[in-house]
Amino acid sequence: MTMMTRRTLLKAASGAMLTSVLPQAAFAQQQQEKRFAPQPGDWRSFEIVTRVNLQKTGVPAKVWVPLPSVETEWQRSLSDEWTGNGKTMGIATDSRYGAKYLAAEFDGAAPAVLEVRSRVQTRDRATDWEKPAALHAAPDDLRHWLQPTDLMPLDGIVRHTARQIVAGAHTDIDKVQRIYDWIIISTYREPKVRGCGVGDIKAMLETGNFGGKCGDINGLFVGLCRAAGVPARDAYGIRLAPSAFGYRELGGNPASLKSAQHCRAEVYLRKHGWVAMDPADVGKVMRLETGTWIKDPDHPVVAPVRKALFGGWEGNWMAYNFAHDVKLRGSTTGKLGFLMYPQAEIGGEALDPLDPDAFKYAISARSMTA
Structure with missing residues (x-):
């Protein structure tokens, strides 16, 4: 074919499916051309905050948070700051692609807490x-x-x-x-x-x-x-804000x-x-x-x-980056196909970044005037 x-x-x-499933008025409304x-145009400024809170204690832990490391005609990385109770915290870089991330190690004496603030500018x-x-x-x-x-x-x-x-x-x-x-x-x-x-x-x-x-x-x-x-x-x-064109699926909720x-x-x-x-x-x-x-x-x-x-x-x-096959500094669990989510290990075992019960973190964003 x-x-x-x-x-x-x-x-x-x-066309046949839509006509049969939707009420006629709703179908007619969906047929209207969207923009x-x-x-x-102008640059937009954002602050992105990633907060990690690992509840388990008594076992050493490691956390890696991706940082924006792309400098192009459509994005500028302005700054990265972090706070937390890690015994070591610092920026590491993938040697092949230049992808940056914050690497933090915790001794397990208290629940691991980490907050990372990144500021960027983007434009259409x-x-x-x-x-x-x-x-x-x-x-x-x-x-x-x-x-x-x-x-x-x-x-x-x-x-x-x-x-x-x-x-x-x-x-x-x-x-x-x-x-x-x-x-x-x-x-x-x-x-x-x-x-x-x-x-x-x-x-x-x-x-x-x-x-x-x-x-x-x-x-x-x-x-x-x-x-x-x-x-x-x-x-x-990561998506930072709703779409200016009204497409629900092409934007993000800055609060979460x-x-x-x-x-x-x-x-x-x-x-x-x-x-x-x-x-x-x-x-x-x-x-x-x-x-x-x-x-x-x-x-x-x-x-x-x-x-x-x-x-x-x-x-x-x-x-964040253009990186493939990323080996995180200090990780014991092999390479990642790509680095787009925070990562963590407790006692040498990787946590699932897609499982909110096992790996508690939150990401939010806010628009900045400068």
């Missing part, structure tokens, strides 16, 4: 497709973003799938557009997946299970781009950001430099925004997001 044929069938099926059009992004980039990345840097990772191999089924998708495409932007469209049509948001997913793209392709969350879907997008010869990278971060982690993606295009991408959020809008699973990527609720997230994103989100 060709891509266009599948899309036509999806549109027909989703989602981030544009570069949108690519001017008529204007070439003023600055270009060095070849050595670009080669770095064409390499495989543990969960992102670039041979075998990944390379084969990428070549099928981009067959006949002559430019890097054409390749990326095809992969972006393929991701939106082939994958889907699966709310039952824990956290942001695992990001094992080989398993996704081998099993044909394309349901996941941002770590899976944008990870697959990045892997396919790399396998097609286009430098690409995941940006692991514990489940607001989200990774985005970038590709490097020869004419335009690093360009923002987020096909996973298109899938999130399709699955969750209206309360009814929209399966038509051209639906009026979805279309503005699909268009804008090819080349842009909203600055109500912060990136």
Whole structure:
């Protein structure tokens, strides 16, 4: 079945489903065109606070909290401060990707308490497709973003799938557009997946299970781009504030950001430099925004997001890092596929950052005037 044929069938099926399930008035309201059009403008300032409180005593503990370590034309990291009762507390850095995190050790004499405050500035992004980039990345840097990772191999089924998708495409932007469209049509948001997913793209392709969350879907997008010869990278971060465009699923609640982690993606295009991408959020809008699973990527609720997230994103989100296969300093439990959540070990055993009963922490954000 060709891509266009599948899309036509999806549109027909989703239209029939929506008409039969929704009351006519609600359906008509959902058909109204929504607006989602981030544009570069003023910087926004945020303070992000992460509080960790481990209740167990008598056993040594270690905690690692990711810090924003991205300096780009769309994000500035301003400062990091911390307080707590750790016997040692300090910043550590991943040697390959430069990802920063606070590493703290506790002797177990009292419940471990740690508070980290980070200040950043962010702004909206949108690519001017008529204007070439003023600055270009060095070849050595670009080669770095064409390499495989543990969960992102670039041979075998990944390379084969990428070549099928981009067959006949002559430019890097054409390749990326095809992969972006393929991701939106082939994958889907699966709310039952824990956290942001695992990001094992080989398993996704081998099993044909394309349901996941941002770590899976944008990870697959990045892997396919790399396998097609286009430098690409995941940006692991967190939503900080509601969307200015009224999309409920594209924003965070500043008072409680514990489940607001989200990774985005970038590709490097020869004419335009690093360009923002987020096909996973298109899938999130399709699955969750209206309360009814929209399966038509051209639906009026979805279309503005699909268009804008090819080349842009909203600055109500912060990136921590671009890192894969992270070995935390002092950890005894191996590498992380990515660093987007606080991490902890008690007595050498890792706590589950997605289990609030076992690992108590809270993340919040506030807007700042400067």
